[in-house]
Each structure stands twice: as C-alpha cells, then as structure tokens.
Amino acid sequence: MVKKKFIIFLFLFINFFGNCFSQTEPYSKLENDIAKNLRCLICQGQSIYDSNSEFALSMRIYIKDQIDNGYSESQIYNMLVKKYGQWIVYDPGYSKKTFLLWFIPILFFILGGAIIYLKIYKSKKYEKFF
Amino acid sequence: MILSNVGFFSLLLGLLSSFAVFLCSVLNIKNNLLKLEKKIYKFLTIQFLFVIIGFFILLYSFLISDFSNETVYNNSHTTKPVFYKITGLWGNHEGSLLLWLLVLTSFVLFFFFSSRDEPKNFRLYTVIFHQIIVIGFFIFVLKTSNPFDILFPVPSEGLGLNPILQDPALAIHPPILYVGYVGTSIIFASALAAMVTGYVNNVWAKNLKKLVLISWTFLTGGILLGSIWAYYELGWGGFWFWDPVENISLMPWLSLTALLHCISTLEKRDLFKNWSIILSIVTFMLSVTGTFLVRSGILNSVHTFANDPSRGIYILIFLFVLIFISFVIFLIFENKNSENKKEIFFLSKETSVLINNWFMIYFLSVVLIGTVYPIFLDVITSEKISVGPPFYNKLLIPFLIPFFLFMSVGPSMNWIKTNLKFKVSHIYYFLFTSTATIITIYVLSQKDFLIIILIFSLLFLTIKTIANFLKKNTNHAQNVSHLGFAMLMLSILFNSISSTEIIKNIKVGDSFVSKNEKITFEKVKTNEKKNYSSIIGTFEIKNNNNKIIKLYPEIRVYNQPIIATSEAAIKTTLFKDRFITINLIKDEQLFNVRYQNKPFMIWIWISTLIIIFGGTFAIFGKKKNYT
Numbered sequence: 001m002v003k004k005k006f007i008i009f010l011f012l013f014i015n016f017f018g019n020c021f022s023q024t025e026p027y028s029k030l031e032n033d034i035a036k037n038l039r040c041l042i043c044q045g046q047s048i049y050d051s052n053s054e055f056a057l058s059m060r061i062y063i064k065d066q067i068d069n070g071y072s073e074s075q076i077y078n079m080l081v082k083k084y085g086q087w088i089v090y091d092p093g094y095s096k097k098t099f100l101l102w103f104i105p106i107l108f109f110i111l112g113g114a115i116i117y118l119k120i121y122k123s124k125k126y127e128k129f130f
Numbered sequence: 131m132i133l134s135n136v137g138f139f140s141l142l143l144g145l146l147s148s149f150a151v152f153l154c155s156v157l158n159i160k161n162n163l164l165k166l167e168k169k170i171y172k173f174l175t176i177q178f179l180f181v182i183i184g185f186f187i188l189l190y191s192f193l194i195s196d197f198s199n200e201t202v203y204n205n206s207h208t209t210k211p212v213f214y215k216i217t218g219l220w221g222n223h224e225g226s227l228l229l230w231l232l233v234l235t236s237f238v239l240f241f242f243f244s245s246r247d248e249p250k251n252f253r254l255y256t257v258i259f260h261q262i263i264v265i266g267f268f269i270f271v272l273k274t275s276n277p278f279d280i281l282f283p284v285p286s287e288g289l290g291l292n293p294i295l296q297d298p299a300l301a302i303h304p305p306i307l308y309v310g311y312v313g314t315s316i317i318f319a320s321a322l323a324a325m326v327t328g329y330v331n332n333v334w335a336k337n338l339k340k341l342v343l344i345s346w347t348f349l350t351g352g353i354l355l356g357s358i359w360a361y362y363e364l365g366w367g368g369f370w371f372w373d374p375v376e377n378i379s380l381m382p383w384l385s386l387t388a389l390l391h392c393i394s395t396l397e398k399r400d401l402f403k404n405w406s407i408i409l410s411i412v413t414f415m416l417s418v419t420g421t422f423l424v425r426s427g428i429l430n431s432v433h434t435f436a437n438d439p440s441r442g443i444y445i446l447i448f449l450f451v452l453i454f455i456s457f458v459i460f461l462i463f464e465n466k467n468s469e470n471k472k473e474i475f476f477l478s479k480e481t482s483v484l485i486n487n488w489f490m491i492y493f494l495s496v497v498l499i500g501t502v503y504p505i506f507l508d509v510i511t512s513e514k515i516s517v518g519p520p521f522y523n524k525l526l527i528p529f530l531i532p533f534f535l536f537m538s539v540g541p542s543m544n545w546i547k548t549n550l551k552f553k554v555s556h557i558y559y560f561l562f563t564s565t566a567t568i569i570t571i572y573v574l575s576q577k578d579f580l581i582i583i584l585i586f587s588l589l590f591l592t593i594k595t596i597a598n599f600l601k602k603n604t605n606h607a608q609n610v611s612h613l614g615f616a617m618l619m620l621s622i623l624f625n626s627i628s629s630t631e632i633i634k635n636i637k638v639g640d641s642f643v644s645k646n647e648k649i650t651f652e653k654v655k656t657n658e659k660k661n662y663s664s665i666i667g668t669f670e671i672k673n674n675n676n677k678i679i680k681l682y683p684e685i686r687v688y689n690q691p692i693i694a695t696s697e698a699a700i701k702t703t704l705f706k707d708r709f710i711t712i713n714l715i716k717d718e719q720l721f722n723v724r725y726q727n728k729p730f731m732i733w734i735w736i737s738t739l740i741i742i743f744g745g746t747f748a749i750f751g752k753k754k755n756y757t
Contacts, residue, residue, distance in 0.1 A: 050366035090518025
C-alpha cells in the first residue's frame with residue numbers, strides 16, 4: 001500500500017517537472033554545441049556560448065555562416081584550430097600530443113583494479129597456507 | 131604607519147615563537163619534562179596570539195582605509211561598503227595568506243589541547259611536523275608577501291576591490307574553504323607522527339577521523355559557496371566550469387573523501403594502514419600544490435592575484451621539501467606499522483571501501499592530469515591546448531555508472547563477510563528502479579543510451595540509500611551524506627539535460643515567446659549607488675495561466691576600479707530557476723537579452739547542504755558502534 005502511494009507520488013512529481021521544459025531556441029542545437037566547445041579568446045575561462053563579448057558574437061556569426069556553407073562540425077573545428085591554434089577548442093582531441101592526457105587516468109584505473117584484485121586474491125591464498 | 135610596523139613585528143615574533151615551539155617539542159621527546167610541555171602550550175598560544183594581532187591590525191587598517199599600507203591601498207577604497215572592506219582583507223594575496231596562517235596556527239593549538247589522552251610522543255611529533263609547515267608559511271609571508279608593506283607618500287585614495295569579488299557568497303568563501311584546506315595540514319602532520327611513533331592503529335584512526343570530517347565538511351561548504359558565487363555573480367548560468375581553480379578545490383576533496391572511507395576501515399578493522407598514511411600525505415600535498423598553482427600565476431583565473439615568480443618558486447621548493455620529508459619518513463618507518471594480514475572477502479565492507487577508493491583515485495587522476503597536463507605541454511613543447519568539459523565528460527561520466535551501482539550496495543555490506551542470500555526485496559528494488567527510470571526517460575523524452583543508464587543507476591542509488599534509513603543499526607550520518615550526493619548528481623543530471631536558453635537582441639517594449647511563456651522587456655532605468663551606477667531592466671514573464679513574474683537584471687558599472695559587470699536576475703522556484711541577463715550592444719538601441727530556464731537549480735544547493743549536514747552530524751553526533 002505504501003509502495004503504491006509512493007509510486008503515485010513519484011508519478012505526480014515527475015509529471016510536474018515535465019511542464020518546465022521548453023524547446024524553442026533561436027540558435028540551432030549544432031550551433032550551440034559548437035559554441036560551447038570553443039574558448040572565448042579575449043575573456044577569462046569563458047566559452048563562446050557563455051560569453052557576450054564582441055569576439056564571441058562574431059564567432060557565432062562565423063559558425064552560422066560555415067554551417068550554412070555546408071561544413072561539418074569537425075571541419076569547422078579544424079578551420080578554427082588552423083587559424084587560432086589548439087587553444088581555442090575545449091576538447092583536447094586525440095593526437096600524439098594528448099595521448100598521455102587520456103592514457104594516464106585510464107592507467108590509474110587499470111592499476112587500481114589490479115591492486116584490489118591482488119589484495120583480495122592474495123589474502124585468500126594466505127588463508128590456504130596457514 | 132605605526133600600525134603596519136606593529137603588525138609586521140607581531141608576525142616576526144610569531145615566527146620566533148614557532149621556533150620556540152619546535153625546539154621545546156624536540157627537547158621534550160628525549161626528556162620527559164612536564165615543564166617543557168607547559169612551555170609548548172604557552173608558546174603555541176603566544177604564536178596564535180601574535181597572528182591574531184597581525185590579522186586584526188590588517189583588518190583595522192582596512193576598516194579605517196589606512197592607505198599607508200600597500201595591501202590596503204591596492205585592494206580597498208573609501209567608498210566601499212564596510213562588509214567588503216572587511217572581506218577585502220582576504221580578497222588579495224597577502225591578506226589571504228595571513229588568513230591561511232591564522233587557520234594554520236589555530237588548528238595546531240586546537241589539536242594540542244584536544245589530544246591530551248593520546249600518547250605524548252605522538253602529540254609532540256605532530257606538533258613538530260606541523261611547526262615545519264607553520265614556519266615555512268611564516269617565512270613565506272614575511273619574505274615574499276608581507277601584508278604590512280608601507281607606502282610613502284601616503285596616497286589619498288585606494289585602487290579598489292575587483293567588483294566581481296564584491297559578492298556575499300564569495301566574500302565569505304575563503305575562510306570556509308581555508309578551514310578545509312588548512313585542516314589537511316594537521317592530518318598530514320598527524321599521519322607522519324603516527325608513522326614515526328608506530329601509532330598507526332584504530333585509536334589513531336578514530337581520533338583522526340574527526341579532523342578529517344571537519345576538513346571535509348568545510349571544504350564541501352567552500353566549494354558550494356564558490357559554485358553559488360559562479361552561478362549568481364558570473365552571469366553565465368553555470369555553476370561549474372572545470373576551471374583549473376575549481377579543479378584545485380575538488381582534488382583535495384576527492385582524496386579527503388577517499389581518506390574518510392579508508393580511515394573508517396582502519397578504525398573498525400585495523401586494515402589499510404599504509405594506504406591511510408599515503409592518502410593523508412597526498413591530501414595535504416594537493417592543497418599545497420593548489421596554492422602553488424594559484425599563487426604562482428601559472429593559471430589564468432580570478433584567483434591569480436599577483437604574478438610574482440619568486441612566490442611560485444618558494445612554494446615549489448617548500449612543496450618538494452615536504453614531499454621529500456614524507457617520502458623518507460615513509461620508507462624508514464613503514465615496517466614499524468606492519469600491515470595486518472587479515473583476509474579480505476569479496477563481499478564485504480572492506481572491499482566496498484577499496485572500490486570507493488579505487489574510483490576516487492581515478493576521478494582524482496582525471497582532474498589532476500586534466501589540470502596540469504596543459505601546463506607541462508606548454509613548458510615542454512610551447513604548444514597551448516585547452517582541456518575543457520568535453521575531456522572531463524568523456525572520462526568521468528561512463529565511470530560514474532559503475533561507481534553509483536557500487537555505492538548503492540556498498541553500505542549494505544557487513545564488515546568481514548557478507549552472506550549473499552536471495553531476497554524478494556532485491557526484485558522489488560530492481561522493478562521499482564526500472565519503473566521510475568522508464569517514467570523519467572518518458573517525461574524527459576531521452577533517447578541517449580548513456581543517459582538512460584545513468585538515470586537508472588542514480589535512481590537505484592537513491593532508492594537503496596533511502597531504504598538504508600529504515601534499517602536497524604545503520605549509520606545515519608553516512609546515509610544522509612550519501613542521499614545528499616545521490617540527489618546532487620540527479621539534480622545536476624536533470625539540470626544539464628533539460629536547461630533551455632533563448633538569446634535575443636531586442637529594444638525596450640519588445641517581447642518574445644518561450645514555449646509557454648511570454649517575456650516582455652518593459653523599461654529601463656538608471657540607478658546610482660555609492661560604489662557603482664547601474665542600468666536596471668524590467669522584464670515581465672507571463673505564462674499561459676496569466677501568472678506574472680517580474681525580473682530586474684542589471685548592468686553595473688563600478689567606479690573603483692572601472693569595470694562593467696552584468697548582474698543576473700534570478701527567480702528561483704522549487705522546480706526551476708528563471709534566469710535573465712542583459713548586455714549592452716555597441717552603438718545600438720538594442721539590448722542583448724539572455725533568458726534561461728534552469729530546472730532543479732535550487733536542488734543542487736540543497737543537496738550539497740544535505741551532504742554538509744551529514745558531515746556535521748558525524749562530527750557532533752553521538753558515538754555509536756555500527757556493525
């Protein structure tokens with residue numbers, strides 16, 4: 001009975017917040033996604049998406065133009081990286097230079113897992129011997 | 131001018147009493163003299179008092195706007211409200227280091243008074259190791275960043291405080307954050323002392339746990355205040371940007387969280403001795419590394435006060451000395467605290483703690499590598515790269531799913547061994563979570579597979595944690611914090627997948643429509659305040675039921691120094707925040723208006739407060755022996 005009530009409550013709760021989502025957006029989703037991944041070069045730690053600077057606004061226009069010209073997301077990034085350097089995109093990407101950036105944390109994860117496995121496995125072995 | 135001199139000399143005397151404490155402690159280890167111990171008490175108190183005097187002199191200089199003091203001149207202005215005159219003290223490099231010193235000395239005093247029941251030599255060694263840090267910071271303050279430098283001739287007006295720092299949440303966040311940061315110093319000293327004296331056992335763990343909890347709770351609070359500031363003040367509608375400075379506060383938090391779990395195991399089962407020590411050391415190292423990165427000017431952020439290379443080099447050397455000392459001590463005394471050779475069963479709380487630590491260290495490594503890698507790459511190849519949200523999202527989010535699942539079952543495990551029995555309730559949990567997930571993804575109309583699994587694992591975590599409250603013999607502080615964490619993650623997830631935004635360039639009198647709301651730009655007016663003048667816009671938001679909300683975003687132009695900031699107007703309700711900012715567009719009558727709907731914003735703050743409440747509960751709650 002209690003569970004039933006709880007489910008009803010949950011249902012109402014979820015339905016209630018369902019009303020708050022709106023969809024209309026002047027910039028397309030693709031434009032916003034690209035803008036979020038670009039650093040505003042004249043601000044401190046803001047993306048093009050977050051910034052209101054003139055640089056950001058002109059970048060927005062540039063992005064829109066390039067999309068209209070039929071370029072894809074990665075092509076636009078490539079053009080911008082050529083022009084401003086890797087600094088402008090927030091996604092460091094996969095390359096020779098960023099190999100360690102991606103690999104070291106994963107290595108930590110694998111090592112950690114191995115250590116835990118050994119710890120449990122070893123302690124079992126210990127019991128067998130004594 | 132006299133005041134500044136007094137302040138400087140009181141810090142100098144403070145340094146001398148630190149040496150005295152150090153000497154007394156060293157002498158007392160060999161000769162067991164009660165007199166010396168009394169002297170340590172005395173000198174510790176004196177050292178603390180001198181720092182207090184220095185602190186209050188600087189505070190007074192800020193209050194009366196004594197511009198013969200260089201720190202006051204650089205960071206204050208006569209037109210500033212009193213509140214920001216006070217908080218201006220730590221809104222700069224010199225003053226914040228004085229605050230750092232104050233917290234440092236009060237912690238060692240607190241430790242020495244509250245540890246009377248612990249072995250004498252352990253206490254003395256803790257004080258010795260901690261005094262090394264205190265002396266290091268005293269010299270750092272006096273040599274490279276004296277807050278009492280004198281200016282002559284005396285300027286008639288100060289340069290003012292950066293306006294984006296003039297915000298209540300930001301103004302009080304340094305003291306809170308510092309208690310968290312600096313609290314790790316006593317954990318570090320205590321760990322080294324316990325190694326040397328062979329005191330790494332469950333009694334030590336039990337006492338240390340309190341200090342860990344204090345640091346952890348304050349650090350959580352500091353991070354919360356920083357995020358609140360970013361949300362309300364920066365005006366971009368975000369609260370976490372993976373900015374290097376945010377990462378720096380997150381790193382000690384992650385290792386403290388790992389330590390908190392690990393130390394409980396040491397307390398209950400006398401296991402993971404070396405690992406607890408390593409975590410204690412690493413946590414403090416991360417705090418100092420953070421200070422180094424922020425203060426050296428390597429990182430580009432609001433927190434980088436002055437770019438003085440000598441400061442960075444000093445902290446770097448200091449850091450290496452500390453690492454060297456801890457490394458040597460660890461190698462020498464490791465055998466003294468030999469590890470218990472107890473069996474660890476796979477289905478046990480011990481394993482859960484190991485898994486928690488595994489993930490914490492992984493998250494820590496992601497944040498650490500993400501923060502320092504660009505710096506090293508820049509130095510080695512002089513190529514600049516940005517490591518931003520896409521990196522963290524890719525490396526963190528997939529790993530969160532197993533983490534949440536482990537976190538759901540971990541607390542229900544028993545110490546030593548858990549017998550897995552099939553229970554009907556397991557099916558109920560699964561069905562219940564699945565139903566809730568289906569409803570949620572239906573409402574959010576989500577099709578992304580990763581997000582669906584994330585929602586499932588998070589809901590499972592929430593439901594399991596709530597169920598834990600009903601159990602007998604359960605650790606309520608832990609349940610509260612875990613529930614807070616689950617809610618935090620849920621709110622962040624919902625917030626990030628369903629925030630919406632409209633950006634328009636409109637004139638006064640225009641209106642635009644957002645799904646079921648009509649937003650009208652009614653008027654603008656100007657306003658003059660003591661430290662800024664502003665343009666205030668009036669917006670009316672009308673929804674389908676003709677309910678009206680008015681919002682008043684501002685553009686402020688501060689007079690000292692002259693900086694324009696955009697103040698967001700935010701209407702908070704239980705289910706979503708409405709967020710409006712306006713900006714001027716050059717040479718035009720138009721305003722750039724940004725209207726955002728941010729669901730569950732307030733729940734991000736509330737759930738973090740719940741986490742903090744759990745921590746506070748654990749500090750002050752009655753001691754019980756949980757199974």
